[in-house]
Amino acid sequence: MEKRVAIIGAGLSGLLACKYALAKGFHPTIFEAQDCVGGLWNHTIESAKLQNAKLDFYFSDFPWPSSVQEMFPHNSQVLNYIQSYAQHFGLLPYIKFKSKVIDLDFVGVSNEELQIWDLWGGNGQPFGSKGKWNVKVEHIEDNSIKEYVVEFVILCIGRFSGLSCIPEFPQDHGPEVFGGKVLHSMEYSDMDNAKAADLIKGKKIAIIGSNKSAVDLADECARVNGAENPCTMVQRTVHWMLPSVYIWGVRFDFLYFNRLAELLVHKPSEGLLQSALAFTLSPLRWGIAKFVESYIRWKLPLKKYKMIPAQGFLQDMSSCQILTLSPNFYDKVEEGSIVLKKSKSIGFCREGLIIDGEAQPLKADVVILTTGYRGDQKLKNMFTSPTFQNYMLGPSSSTMSLYRQIVHPRIPQLAVIGYSESVNNLYTIEMKCRWLANFLDQTFQLPSIKEMEKDVLEWDKYMKRYAGKYYRRSCIGALHIWYNDQLCKDIGCNPRRKKGFFSELIEPYGPADYIELTQS
Numbered sequence: 001m002e003k004r005v006a007i008i009g010a011g012l013s014g015l016l017a018c019k020y021a022l023a024k025g026f027h028p029t030i031f032e033a034q035d036c037v038g039g040l041w042n043h044t045i046e047s048a049k050l051q052n053a054k055l056d057f058y059f060s061d062f063p064w065p066s067s068v069q070e071m072f073p074h075n076s077q078v079l080n081y082i083q084s085y086a087q088h089f090g091l092l093p094y095i096k097f098k099s100k101v102i103d104l105d106f107v108g109v110s111n112e113e114l115q116i117w118d119l120w121g122g123n124g125q126p127f128g129s130k131g132k133w134n135v136k137v138e139h140i141e142d143n144s145i146k147e148y149v150v151e152f153v154i155l156c157i158g159r160f161s162g163l164s165c166i167p168e169f170p171q172d173h174g175p176e177v178f179g180g181k182v183l184h185s186m187e188y189s190d191m192d193n194a195k196a197a198d199l200i201k202g203k204k205i206a207i208i209g210s211n212k213s214a215v216d217l218a219d220e221c222a223r224v225n226g227a228e229n230p231c232t233m234v235q236r237t238v239h240w241m242l243p244s245v246y247i248w249g250v251r252f253d254f255l256y257f258n259r260l261a262e263l264l265v266h267k268p269s270e271g272l273l274q275s276a277l278a279f280t281l282s283p284l285r286w287g288i289a290k291f292v293e294s295y296i297r298w299k300l301p302l303k304k305y306k307m308i309p310a311q312g313f314l315q316d317m318s319s320c321q322i323l324t325l326s327p328n329f330y331d332k333v334e335e336g337s338i339v340l341k342k343s344k345s346i347g348f349c350r351e352g353l354i355i356d357g358e359a360q361p362l363k364a365d366v367v368i369l370t371t372g373y374r375g376d377q378k379l380k381n382m383f384t385s386p387t388f389q390n391y392m393l394g395p396s397s398s399t400m401s402l403y404r405q406i407v408h409p410r411i412p413q414l415a416v417i418g419y420s421e422s423v424n425n426l427y428t429i430e431m432k433c434r435w436l437a438n439f440l441d442q443t444f445q446l447p448s449i450k451e452m453e454k455d456v457l458e459w460d461k462y463m464k465r466y467a468g469k470y471y472r473r474s475c476i477g478a479l480h481i482w483y484n485d486q487l488c489k490d491i492g493c494n495p496r497r498k499k500g501f502f503s504e505l506i507e508p509y510g511p512a513d514y515i516e517l518t519q520s
């Protein structure tokens, strides 16, 4: 039986998927649309830095080079680090660059047959059904289109790149009525640094959005234009921003990334004892969130600028919307180079933006939308079959249906890496790739489709409970260890990675805890 594997995308997800597949004896082909590895790290804004401390964000078996001294490396250092990883583990020969996958078609099994399967792919295994994937690839170099046939596809096309989310604006108040320029942060990031600086230099810039892209861009505009041409950040929802990795002297990891923290929240498919504990300890959960919030409110002038979020810290944590603030962000607000505004609805007029409660429009020359991405739509668009398209996207009233955040119970011989979010994506992606490589190697088989769908529903409930309206972000950030536990159990390794009861309870978990799985 042939076991050909195609990986689509050579960003962090694709490279890790390749490295772990190779370790199990597979020889995957990676199709990458660009001419380089590293995905979105080739297209960040000039000043962007890693959001995580480098102590937490690393490949478990490939340390940062000693030349990188910064706690939060610059985007060029992150890109170098990823490129070195690809080189070190010999991944480059497996990549077909400038090769864009334009279509995925599952052939050999009829739709009727697919509907009656109780087990994924008919047998709960990665291989063995009659079905194969036709991968249609556009080779950009010679402008040709070729088809490749493989038994397994790993989609690593990126959640936050390629397809921007453009919001709907009130009728007659869309970008078309605006006299200036409107672009999405993705287009801005795609520009070369000199052109990007030129676009904002000396202009009145308005940014729509309140997450990391918005904050980074406001920082960049303030650096280029200073207080003479302030940049305005218009926020629909204010989110909690972390000014430091220490909260009242306690490292943040000890508050949210250990087992104790996870005991305090209800978990998918939890037992009676876990449920009782989470219920009984809910005052502690509340107390920890208030402890963090009180520090942020003390450290940053949130009250002065009316920037106290309406939602609690745990909700932002559970929807992966905690962002690291650059150390002098609020200095720039104080000096007037960044202006913060809140507005529930936002519309355009000829001169700029219409802001809630303000009689005069906010004048702008350039409006940058930092309104996120459509990673779900991008996945859907990969498939020929309308049935698979609908399966992948699912209804907007639920999270994306991915068992273990990796495989769709009803789409056989295919995995997705890099869709569900966490607060340390490299760590999460590496764990997923370990699980996937073990699955490809048939270390374990998947439960029935019904059982997988039940599990997906449990996660859906968890996400709706804690992430509120942001459940579609599929964030596992506040339940990372529990999530890893499930993967470990499938693979057949001990989920408890620490030595001793107290270490297990108190010490934060990170990539180093799973290094032995890499070595084995």
Ligand SMILES: Cc1cc2nc3c(=O)[nH]c(=O)nc-3n(C[C@H](O)[C@H](O)[C@H](O)COP(=O)(O)OP(=O)(O)OC[C@H]3O[C@@H](n4cnc5c(N)ncnc54)[C@H](O)[C@@H]3O)c2cc1C
Pocket: 008, 009, 010, 011, 012, 013, 014, 031, 032, 033, 034, 037, 038, 039, 040, 041, 044, 048, 049, 050, 051, 052, 057, 099, 100, 101, 102, 156, 157, 158, 159, 160, 161, 162, 417, 418, 422, 423, 424, 425, 426
């Ligand atoms: C600006 C920015 C900064 C970030 N910083 C952090 C951070 O500090 N910490 C953190 O944890 N997370 C961060 N993230 C989240 C980020 O998504 C992950 O860290 C990670 O880099 C994602 O890697 P990926 O491989 O899944 O996706 P991508 O990097 O988007 O790579 C996807 C790759 O697939 C290719 N591709 C797409 N479609 C096709 C196709 N049809 N055919 C062939 N190739 C295709 C693309 O060309 C690309 O190379 C950041 C996100 C953004 C936008």
Ligand SMILES: NC(=O)c1ccc[n+]([C@@H]2O[C@H](COP(=O)([O-])OP(=O)(O)OC[C@H]3O[C@@H](n4cnc5c(N)ncnc54)[C@H](OP(=O)(O)O)[C@@H]3O)[C@@H](O)[C@H]2O)c1
Pocket: 048, 049, 050, 051, 052, 160, 167, 168, 185, 208, 209, 210, 211, 212, 213, 214, 216, 235, 236, 237, 323, 346, 370, 371, 372, 373, 421
């Ligand atoms: N340096 C870095 O490390 C870095 C830099 C950039 C991005 N990132 C990461 O990349 C990912 C994407 O970040 P992102 O900031 O680009 O996107 P995002 O996290 O999806 O945030 C989108 C923002 O747009 C707002 N928005 C959406 N629709 C809107 C509308 N109709 N009107 C007004 N506001 C609207 C959202 O507000 P609501 O909350 O109200 O919906 C939110 O503030 C995140 O994981 C982020 O951490 C990291």
